[in-house]
Amino acid sequence: EMDYDRNKALLLELQRAAGTGNDRCADCGDPDPEWASYKLGIFICLNCSGIHRNLPEISRVKSLRLDFWESNLIEFMRNHGNLWAKAKYEAKVPPYYYIPRSRDCMVLKQQWIRAKYERGEFLDTRVCQDPCSAGSREGCLWKLGKGRRQFQKRQFLLSAREGVMKYYNKESKGPKAIISIETLNAMFQVEKIGHSHGLQITYITDGQTRNLFVYHESGKEIVDWFNAIRAARYHYLRTTFPNVPEPELIPRITRNFVKEGYMEKTGPKQKEAFKVRWFCLDSQERSLMYFKNPLDAFAQGQVFIGRRDEGYEVRDDLPEKVWVKKKKPMITLVTPVREFVFICENDRKQREWMDALNGVITQL
Numbered sequence: 001e002m003d004y005d006r007n008k009a010l011l012l013e014l015q016r017a018a019g020t021g022n023d024r025c026a027d028c029g030d031p032d033p034e035w036a037s038y039k040l041g042i043f044i045c046l047n048c049s050g051i052h053r054n055l056p057e058i059s060r061v062k063s064l065r066l067d068f069w070e071s072n073l074i075e076f077m078r079n080h081g082n083l084w085a086k087a088k089y090e091a092k093v094p095p096y097y098y099i100p101r102s103r104d105c106m107v108l109k110q111q112w113i114r115a116k117y118e119r120g121e122f123l124d125t126r127v128c129q130d131p132c133s134a135g136s137r138e139g140c141l142w143k144l145g146k147g148r149r150q151f152q153k154r155q156f157l158l159s160a161r162e163g164v165m166k167y168y169n170k171e172s173k174g175p176k177a178i179i180s181i182e183t184l185n186a187m188f189q190v191e192k193i194g195h196s197h198g199l200q201i202t203y204i205t206d207g208q209t210r211n212l213f214v215y216h217e218s219g220k221e222i223v224d225w226f227n228a229i230r231a232a233r234y235h236y237l238r239t240t241f242p243n244v245p246e247p248e249l250i251p252r253i254t255r256n257f258v259k260e261g262y263m264e265k266t267g268p269k270q271k272e273a274f275k276v277r278w279f280c281l282d283s284q285e286r287s288l289m290y291f292k293n294p295l296d297a298f299a300q301g302q303v304f305i306g307r308r309d310e311g312y313e314v315r316d317d318l319p320e321k322v323w324v325k326k327k328k329p330m331i332t333l334v335t336p337v338r339e340f341v342f343i344c345e346n347d348r349k350q351r352e353w354m355d356a357l358n359g360v361i362t363q364l
Contacts, residue, residue, distance in 0.1 A: 021082035030102035041080025096234035111223035135160030135232030160232035259356035
């Protein structure tokens, strides 16, 4: 009994100890981790502990508060810890490799944990791949076909050296599309695509954003594709902007939409009926795109969002001459050209959208 309480107190002290990195999950950075791997000597969050549980040869987990900790395990934890593990297992993470945070999807976290501890991909002894060779990949992905009806297996080819990504139909002799790495982006979209390995690839063609929705049965394979696209993008950015410092380049490799979801919108005369549309806000491109359906290849339209000093503003009321039957929360997006009126489902959604739009307006 005494040992149990004393060891628990020692363990919680270790978790909070300054200069150890133990106050955040070793794998996703979530604050105040309540679990630990006593085989690796690291403190981790509940979600990451579930992934470690599936790797019994490498990791064994216990709860800091609910399980009994023997004195020798406490000693082991004291001699190791999160900063020690980071120095060992993350010694050579390439700059383009995506390190997941706690809010990221499960497959990214699973593969990050496996890459670190199971495959030892970032140990000091490993030779770092150069981004040009890392940004080259070939293989099949399941791609959502026309009319959003079904996924079909398609051959994809990525070449950082040529600066393109291509994909092929069974029927076509040449590539169905040649995508420039300059405008290529990839983001995980698990819920939208309805697959735990769902990836959305976007690029610009003829001045329009084009969406491709893909997945692979293997979690490792889809995360390898994602990081290969990031390596190709990194190589492109390094070459195109040689003087831009690394910390500024990294966030530009790939990006997620800052907000997505349904709102209703009316037309330019503001007398047209309100129609439900799926909206995506891209802060890097300063673009609010809207689609009839979330899985459409092309947007129906998009609104550029400039800065406040250029005449852009978000309001929670209606323009003077506009009258609406529905008593629902409204948003008016003011641009120098026209005012866009949106209806939100509820107050929370209205607040989220206004915060997201204001975030873009106030960014430099």
